[in-house]
Amino acid sequence: MSSEWGPLEGLIGEWEGSGGMDTSYHHADGEIGDTPYLEKVTMKPFGPVDSGRQHLYGLDYKTAMWRDGEENPFHTEVGYWLWDGETGEVLRAFVIPRGIAVLAGGTASADAKEFTMKAAVGDERYPIAEGKYLGANASSVSFEVTIKIGENTWSYDELTMLRMKEFDDLVAHPDRNTLTRVG
Ligand code: HEM
DSSP: OOOTTGGGGGGOEEEEEEEEEEEEEETTTTEEEEEEEEEEEEEEEEEEEEETTEEEEEEEEEEEEEOTTOSSOSEEEEEEEEEETTTTEEEEEEEETTTEEEEEEEEOOTTOSEEEEEEEETOSSSEEEEOHHHHHHEEEEEEEEEEEEOSSEEEEEEEEEEEETTOSSOEEEEEEEEEEEOO
């Protein structure tokens, strides 16, 4: 079924997933490690947002992730997902409170059940922006996420590549989870 929200239609709602998995460099341990997590996501529809001939429909997006048994989330994101039905452009603009802002983009059909968005540091269309400290010590050079949408469930598989001062090679920082509708 397609709607004004195109491929984002199936993401509207409240979601939870307890099978999240992160891999990243853990400063406390001095090594790369896995972090399983519980995630809670809300996606509230809005639109249209009109810019001249463009009419975007979007989702107001919040997510938070917890390590087992902890009270405070260790990772959060706020932002917007946007759909341009005229061009098939899909955008995810979000902020991570480490001082990182990402505008990832891609294209999809209106009834797509799978689509990919990408961003890269320095990219003129879909950039990653970061503050001074991260730019010098742990720069997010690229980000790519693939979304798969099912019935009352959706999943993401994402990969951030970091240039870290502790390593000569780029460091992979992948995250994935499957979310189930709770509201
Ligand atoms: C599901 C999404 C994500 C989760 C759960 C997550 C989780 C984590 C964790 C656990 C760390 C390690 C902190 C430490 O122990 O030192 C970390 C570091 C980091 N992440 Fe993520 N992350 C996510 C997405 C992203 C994205 C999308 C970006 C960038 C576009 C990003 C950029 C970074 C950076 C720059 C660091 C800092 C590395 C450092 O401390 O030197 N992360 N993240």
